[in-house]
Amino acid sequence: MRSSDLRRRIGRHAGSASAGLAVLLLSVTPAGAATAVPPGAVLPDSRDSQAHCRTSVQGSQAVARCHNPYPRTDRVRLHIECARWWDIDTDSAPVAAEPAMTVRIEGRCWKEIRAVWVSHER
Numbered sequence: 001m002r003s004s005d006l007r008r009r010i011g012r013h014a015g016s017a018s019a020g021l022a023v024l025l026l027s028v029t030p031a032g033a034a035t036a037v038p039p040g041a042v043l044p045d046s047r048d049s050q051a052h053c054r055t056s057v058q059g060s061q062a063v064a065r066c067h068n069p070y071p072r073t074d075r076v077r078l079h080i081e082c083a084r085w086w087d088i089d090t091d092s093a094p095v096a097a098e099p100a101m102t103v104r105i106e107g108r109c110w111k112e113i114r115a116v117w118v119s120h121e122r
Contacts, residue, residue, distance in 0.1 A: 050074050051097040053118040062116045064105045068097035075121040082109035
C-alpha cells in the first residue's frame with residue numbers, strides 16, 4: 001500500500017483501528033536501520049572512546065602525548081620504525097592512560113626514524 005493511499009484511508013476513516021494501524025506502521029523501524037543516539041553520548045566500544053594521541057619526531061627521538069577524556073582506561077603503546085635496516089624497531093610497553101589524564105611515551109632509533117604510530121588496547 002502506498003503512503004498516499006494510506007493517508008486517504010486514514011482521512012476517510014477516523015476510527016481508532018485505522019489510526020492505530022497508521023501509528024503502528026509509522027513507528028516500525030526496519031531491521032538493520034540505524035537508531036538515533038542522543039547528542040553527546042559516548043559509545044563505549046567505538047573508536048571515539050580512545051585516547052587522543054599526538055606524535056612528534058626530532059632527529060632520532062620520538063614522543064607521543066596521549067590524553068584520555070573518556071571514563072574508561074585506554075592502554076597506549078608507541079611503535080617506532082627505524083629508517084636503517086640495521087637499526088632495531090621498537091615497541092613500548094603498554095602505558096595506562098587513565099580517565100582525564102595525559103601520558104607521555106618516548107622512544108628512539110640510533111639514526112633516522114621512518115614511521116611512528118600509537119596503538120590502543122582495552
